[in-house]
Amino acid sequence: MPDDGSMSGASKKPLENPNFGQPKLVFDKTYPADFRWVRRAVQNAVEELHADGLGEETLGSVEIVLAEALNNVAEHAYPEDTPGDMRLIIHRRSKALMFEIRDRGKPMPKGRTPIGNHPMTEFNQHDAMPEGGYGWFLIREIVSDLVYDRQDDENFLVIRMALDA
Amino acid sequence: MQMTASDVGGVLVVTVMDRRIDAAVAVRFKDRMQELTQASPERVVLDLSQVEFLDSSGLGAVVGSMKHLGRERKLDLAALTPTVEKVFRITRMDRVFRIYPSTETALEAAANA
Numbered sequence: 001m002p003d004d005g006s007m008s009g010a011s012k013k014p015l016e017n018p019n020f021g022q023p024k025l026v027f028d029k030t031y032p033a034d035f036r037w038v039r040r041a042v043q044n045a046v047e048e049l050h051a052d053g054l055g056e057e058t059l060g061s062v063e064i065v066l067a068e069a070l071n072n073v074a075e076h077a078y079p080e081d082t083p084g085d086m087r088l089i090i091h092r093r094s095k096a097l098m099f100e101i102r103d104r105g106k107p108m109p110k111g112r113t114p115i116g117n118h119p120m121t122e123f124n125q126h127d128a129m130p131e132g133g134y135g136w137f138l139i140r141e142i143v144s145d146l147v148y149d150r151q152d153d154e155n156f157l158v159i160r161m162a163l164d165a
Numbered sequence: 166m167q168m169t170a171s172d173v174g175g176v177l178v179v180t181v182m183d184r185r186i187d188a189a190v191a192v193r194f195k196d197r198m199q200e201l202t203q204a205s206p207e208r209v210v211l212d213l214s215q216v217e218f219l220d221s222s223g224l225g226a227v228v229g230s231m232k233h234l235g236r237e238r239k240l241d242l243a244a245l246t247p248t249v250e251k252v253f254r255i256t257r258m259d260r261v262f263r264i265y266p267s268t269e270t271a272l273e274a275a276a277n278a
Binding site for chain 1: 188248
């Protein structure tokens, strides 16, 4: 982002088009990383984005993506005896939502996000149908970009979801 | 997990009263399904009209419930709300389950079968 000088004289009409240029921060909250709080976090974020004018269809996709990404933190980031926090930050741009999920737990396996193939193969019989493994598949089907990074013992998952015009 | 079951003309209709089947309750959903479908008739219809959201854990629990019924019994789904429908569609589980727009149409389909 080149636009660090928001207080400079260049921004004469800062409120005229808040979606243009600098992304708008719409959400920044930290929660304990467990499933009950994932539910709360997802509901809070959806409420906030609803208030920001997003439609039901988009909110449904947001709800799926955030639930899966935060569940992953709740399930895998911290050892059971040492719970930690997760932070959800959402920026809105004119044609995209940017979700940033941070935690201070373990790094992702092999330092990257799972590939997220569909867990079902055509050889799966009724009895062998997988009951898990759909999470990353759902995320990847819905979002435009997914970037994972780790700095100073903190995990960053950055997700970009395109907004239809 | 609030769920009720009733026998409607030889079909067990299980209705989920909660608004979400997510990771926080997926295990309880599966346990409750097992309780309610113990000695159930051949066909079970799961009414999801009250469920606004289901994540991959909830999806896994529905798949697990279907598997638990075994080959002799059948689990059909009814009245998916838009986001729940989206999860089934994206994961292509809408091809694994028979999905009806409402419990009424699910029961009619049984009567005509």
